[in-house]
Amino acid sequence: GRFGEYGGRYAPESLVEACREVEAAFREAWADPGFRGALAELLTLHAGRPTPLTPARRLSQELGVRLYLKREDLAHTGSHKINNVLGQALLAARMGRRRLIAETGAGQHGVAAATAAALLGLEATVFMGERDMERQALNVFRMRMLGAEVVPVTTGSRTLKDATSEAMRHWVGVTGDSHYCVGSVVGPDPYPWMVREFQRVIGDEARAQCAAELRTGVPDHVVACVGGGSNAAGTFAGFADTPARLTGVEAEGAAGAARGRPGVLHGSHSLFLQDDDGQITPAHSIAAGLDYPGVGPEHAHLRGLGRARYVTVTDDEAAGAAIRLARTEGIVPALESAHALAWVIRAAGDGELAAGSTVMMTLSGRGDKDISTLKELL
Numbered sequence: 001g002r003f004g005e006y007g008g009r010y011a012p013e014s015l016v017e018a019c020r021e022v023e024a025a026f027r028e029a030w031a032d033p034g035f036r037g038a039l040a041e042l043l044t045l046h047a048g049r050p051t052p053l054t055p056a057r058r059l060s061q062e063l064g065v066r067l068y069l070k071r072e073d074l075a076h077t078g079s080h081k082i083n084n085v086l087g088q089a090l091l092a093a094r095m096g097r098r099r100l101i102a103e104t105g106a107g108q109h110g111v112a113a114a115t116a117a118a119l120l121g122l123e124a125t126v127f128m129g130e131r132d133m134e135r136q137a138l139n140v141f142r143m144r145m146l147g148a149e150v151v152p153v154t155t156g157s158r159t160l161k162d163a164t165s166e167a168m169r170h171w172v173g174v175t176g177d178s179h180y181c182v183g184s185v186v187g188p189d190p191y192p193w194m195v196r197e198f199q200r201v202i203g204d205e206a207r208a209q210c211a212a213e214l215r216t217g218v219p220d221h222v223v224a225c226v227g228g229g230s231n232a233a234g235t236f237a238g239f240a241d242t243p244a245r246l247t248g249v250e251a252e253g254a255a256g257a258a259r260g261r262p263g264v265l266h267g268s269h270s271l272f273l274q275d276d277d278g279q280i281t282p283a284h285s286i287a288a289g290l291d292y293p294g295v296g297p298e299h300a301h302l303r304g305l306g307r308a309r310y311v312t313v314t315d316d317e318a319a320g321a322a323i324r325l326a327r328t329e330g331i332v333p334a335l336e337s338a339h340a341l342a343w344v345i346r347a348a349g350d351g352e353l354a355a356g357s358t359v360m361m362t363l364s365g366r367g368d369k370d371i372s373t374l375k376e377l378l
């Protein structure tokens with residue numbers, strides 16, 4: 001596969017042809033200055049890029065490290081998902097598709113897909129687990145407000161895995177007029193590579209900002225939360241050729257990279273939580289956007305190479321980190337992003353992060369969607 005032994009296109013025959021078309025169109029578009037210019041303009045004028053690299057002064061003081069936050073929470077719609085959907089929506093329009101299909105768990109990718117569709121005059125159909133529709137109700141309202149059709153998924157655990165399966169199943173019947181807009185670096189080739197390319201704007205900006213901001217030009221540590229792995233893959237891409245330590249942080253109950261085993265799901269050969277019979281076992285996370293029983297193939301590969309390490313934190317550590325960031329820096333993070341911060345807090349406390357070391361952490365999203373969950377914890 002594209003990522004060493006991982007990746008591939010293990011999809012139903014009808015989707016293999018559709019994926020071949022997506023790959024050809026993406027290669028051509030990505031080499032076309034006109035496409036790149038149109039995307040750059042949307043990222044600037046619509047998504048509000050570049051996002052700041054914010055020094056977390058009070059929290060750094062408390063932790064004894066120099067923590068910088070890459071503010072994807074300030075991108076339009078409130079998370080990094082907008083970076084990917086603007087690229088995929090432009091590509092869908094270029095391919096003559098008139099509808100985007102998407103899966104979502106936290107609702108952030110769904111809101112971003114609905115936003116891009118509205119902006120470019122496309123239809124949007126978003127598949128969302130019924131359980132996630134309850135715990136991320138704010139985003140269901142936002143998607144419908146933006147004109148998207150939200151399809152409740154009632155199979156399996158009624159969360160992200162099932163929504164992704166339903167979205168792929170639906171795409172089989174509408175490949176001629178619809179583009180499947182995958183929300184993370186998962187799925188059949190070319191999606192893990194294409195989504196990382198659309199998300200690398202995070203890492204490329206952060207690299208330039210660190211070069212200007214840090215005495216050494218490069219942080220000692222680069223940290224990001226990992227659901228399917230797109231904000232981490234995009235962030236890591238900006239630092240791959242530097243000595244920075246790369247750390248992906250997963251939910252303890254959804255640790256595909258840290259605890260998964262090789263398998264195939266959603267068209268990709270990667271690492272997944274599975275029982276001895278190879279059945280995918282359900283994930284559990286307080287963060288709907290991390291509640292996925294696997295990880296994208298690029299992370300499986302980076303782990304195998306030892307280029308990145310993958311750690312886990314508990315629901316409680318993440319919730320505590322969210323409240324701590326709110327009260328030291330005035331930022332309410334998404335519960336997903338709070339997982340990355342929870343590890344920084346633990347590692348600064350136990351010496352894993354040396355005193356005075358510089359840490360660049362991607363704050364992948366804002367916490368408005370999680371207020372009801374956090375309210376119970378206050």
Ligand SMILES: Cc1ncc(COP(=O)(O)O)c(/C=N/[C@@H](Cc2c[nH]c3ccccc23)C(=O)O)c1O
Nearest residue numbers: 105106108109183184227228229230231289336365
């Ligand atoms: C604010 C925020 N931060 C981090 C993440 C983790 O995603 P990633 O690791 O890709 O950076 C999400 C996921 N939100 C998506 C998650 C998602 C969509 N499709 C997926 C397929 C597989 C795995 C995850 C997703 C959602 O709308 O629920 C998120 O909403």
